[in-house]
Amino acid sequence: MDRPLRSELAVHWGLDPDTVFLNHGSFGATPLAIREEQRRWQDRMEHEPVAFLDGEGLEQMTAARQALASMLSCDADDLALVDNATSAVNTVLRSLTFEPGDELLVPDHAYQACRNALDFVAQRWGATVVTVAIPFPVAGPETVIDAVMEAVTERTVLAMIDTVTSPTGLRMPFEDLVARLEGASVQVLLDAAHGIGMVPLALDELGASYTTSNCHKWLCAPKGSAFLHVRKDRQHAIHPLTISHGANVPLDGTTRFRHEFDWTGTRDPSAHCALPATIDHVGGLVEGGWPAIMERNRSLVLKGRSILCEALGIEPPCPESMVASIATLILPLGDEEEVHPHLQDPLKNVLKSTYGIQVPVWTWASPRGRFIRISAQLYNSEEEYRYLAWALKQALT
Ligand SMILES: Cc1ncc(COP(=O)(O)O)c(C=O)c1O
Structure with missing residues (x-):
């Protein structure tokens, strides 16, 4: 053939x-116009690195958060720009404290790298990872909801739930799961690595404690662009993996969460800077x-x-x-x-x-x-x- x-x-x-x-699912693929857009941001940075990283670059990161927020129906101030979903999952799990015997729930279809992070923190705190077996083949969303909710006990404090599972490609009933779990006082860490650009996400309405999504997958943004959304009432407990200047600069009308996540050391922000153009360009390819x-x-x-x-x-x-x-x-x-x-x-x-x-x-x-x-x-x-x-x-x- x-x-x-x-x-x-x-x-x-x-x-x-x-x-x-x-295999768009593994790492995405970025359109030519967006690769040029990213290079333009790099050129601007290298034209005058100090003016860029102290000024225009920071402003463009704010514009990127605002562009994401309007697609995600959430407050731009609740978003942190991070490199990828794995680091966002680590950011949340390694910020939280657990009691010995606390239960951390995870379906067996979870992405292995994120599961490893869950195992790592559970071991550190003496918490227990409870693995929920989801059959595959699976009859329907109710099977998933029943399996997850039956595993919740009074010791369950957190559940890591996928929007779409990596090995089995299942679009999870995550809206229902988030509502039920958060309703039962279980914090949900929503692994929406396959999220933005693939399934509709309305984060304020959804109400998960923490959501991360890769922009380099289904939004087709440059590699190394992802976000972490933290619900306002949880932001005090979540810190970036890298503690930097943001830990003690004066608040000056904004939040510690913003300061800490807006600067985590010198890095190339061009992938994030290209996000507004990515949303417009790819979104404009189809009526x-x-x-x-x-x-x-x-x-x-x-x-x-x-x-x-x-x-x-x-x-x-x-x-x-x-x-x-x-x-x-x-x-x-x-x-x-x-x-x-x-x-x-x-x-x-x-x-x-x-x-x-x-x-x-x-x-x-x-x-x-x-x-x-x-x-x-x-x-x-x-x-x-x-x-x-x-x-x-x-x-x-
Ligand atoms: C469900 C899920 N979570 C997390 C990740 C990790 O993404 P990244 O390597 O960009 O951190 C992936 C990647 O395929 C995934 O499918």
């Missing part, structure tokens, strides 16, 4: 023409803006999922309502004794080296299985999933 063409919007990205790129982009990506990934299921004779592992812009399918499990997320599945390498397809394939311990996860972004086309289906049929026989 011939290599498939991308969509007509692919001209806005500089992706390798020899790769069928079906209807961001809501239309989310819908278009979702329809395409569902189409891709059907194509694969039909070609391979397998069943989708979750209802369509639990799919956003990534979809995971269950492949036959090999005989491997050890199942570890860091192990490379040989099928992933075959798909790349023989067929030029970039798509993640991995085994996972709980829920146990061998998974393939497809992504859909504006540059993808239906043909690319047909090609993947053909390649998988060849590679699996």
Whole structure:
């Protein structure tokens, strides 16, 4: 079968023409115009570093928070710009104090790096991590809600919940979960790494104690751009991983939270500076803006999922309502004794080296299985999933 063409919007990205790129989910991909925008901010910085980092750069970071806030329906002052979701999760977990025996809840589909951070703090404080098993295949959102809420006890103090799970691609019923958990006095740390640009987020209405999202994934912003939102009543307890000048500068009408997060040492802020342009540029590629982009990506990934299921004779592992812009399918499990997320599945390498397809394939311990996860972004086309289906049929026989 011939290599498939991308969509007509692919001209806005500089992706390798020899790769069928079906893994937007891992690190995102940034349009050419936004890479230029980032370089323009770097040029301005290097033209006069002091004037930039003491002035224009800080002003642009404020503009970036305001642009995010209007997309997220929240107060820009409750947002901190951070490099990625992993550091935001660490920021929250390593700021909090726990009592021995406190219970920290996490579904077994959580991203391993964030789970590691949870295990680390639990061990430090003598707290207990309670892992909630979510079946996969899963019948529907109610199964997830029941499993999580049944695990809540009077010792539960925090729950780390995904918007969309990484290994299994499940769009979680996070709005319901946040409402129920916060209603039961359990602080929710919402891991929305797959969040902004993929699913609608209205943070004030949502009401989670802490939310982090990567902008470099589904917003298509430059790498190293993410945010942490902390509800006002929790801000006194949350400090950046790096304590810097903000710890003791006079408040001067603003909050300690703002001061501490607005300056964490000298760094290149160009990825964050490019956020307002990213929101406008990518949002302008499709009529209807961001809501239309989310819908278009979702329809395409569902189409891709059907194509694969039909070609391979397998069943989708979750209802369509639990799919956003990534979809995971269950492949036959090999005989491997050890199942570890860091192990490379040989099928992933075959798909790349023989067929030029970039798509993640991995085994996972709980829920146990061998998974393939497809992504859909504006540059993808239906043909690319047909090609993947053909390649998988060849590679699996
Ligand atoms: C659910 C989830 N959380 C956290 C992360 C970590 O993102 P980052 O590497 O940008 O910190 C990812 C990355 O794929 C993810 O899928």
